[in-house]
């Protein structure tokens with residue numbers, strides 16, 4: 417039995433879930449687990465994540481040099497290592513191209529907050545990192561401004577990366593994000609998206625704290641009115657060439673337009 421057999425089996429299981437849920441197609445995506453100070457297990461390049469066995473998992477050091485494994489390590493492990501260097505408590509990193517979240521990445525549409533409790537509690541605000549060609553350290557550098565403020569990042573025109581103290585939890589954030597993005601896209605087809613009130617958003621942040629999950633928005637520096645308008649990452653949208661076109665505060669503004677229209681009709685009747 418190879419070293420770290422149980423962790424490698426868990427990586428294969430998460431790979432199967434990723435492939436089954438269409439978060440990765442063909443040979444896309446990658447997973448990694450930090451097993452000690454200078455050793456990380458990662459998935460191989462050009463290999464389907466849905467059919468891996470423990471022997472297919474590679475081992476690298478924190479510089480990305482391959483230490484063991486019959487298959488070549490993924491080039492995108494450099495992105496994973498950058499996260500692990502910045503956040504030593506992080507053990508698992510998941511990168512994929514989940515289609516609903518990646519639709520937001522391609523549209524460069526920031527994912528709205530204050531819509532669905534699970535998304536607000538478990539993900540909080542999700543930033544969009546600027547695009548960079550995959551394969552070298554340029555992609556890794558795009559996420560640095562965000563790594564300390566969240567556990568899930570959308571990669572513009574590319575996909576997503578999520579990370580946490582275990583691989584399982586890192587995977588959950590990708591699954592919750594894609595399910596949430598699917599709801600948003602469907603809701604748009606049904607009609608409008610009704611945002612929660614500022615007070616309801618504040619309640620969710622407090623609930624999150626009771627679960628022991630931190631949220632930078634819990635600080636006093638943000639007024640209630642900021643909580644539905646992405647106070648953490650709004651200033652980074654220009655850098656990432658993102659803009660809230662489809663899911664801005666237009667729904668609230670639409671409500672205002674309705675109110676004004678009704679009032680005008682009332683006045684015309686008088």
Ligand SMILES: [Zn+2]
Nearest residue numbers: 445512550575
């Ligand atoms: Zn990718």
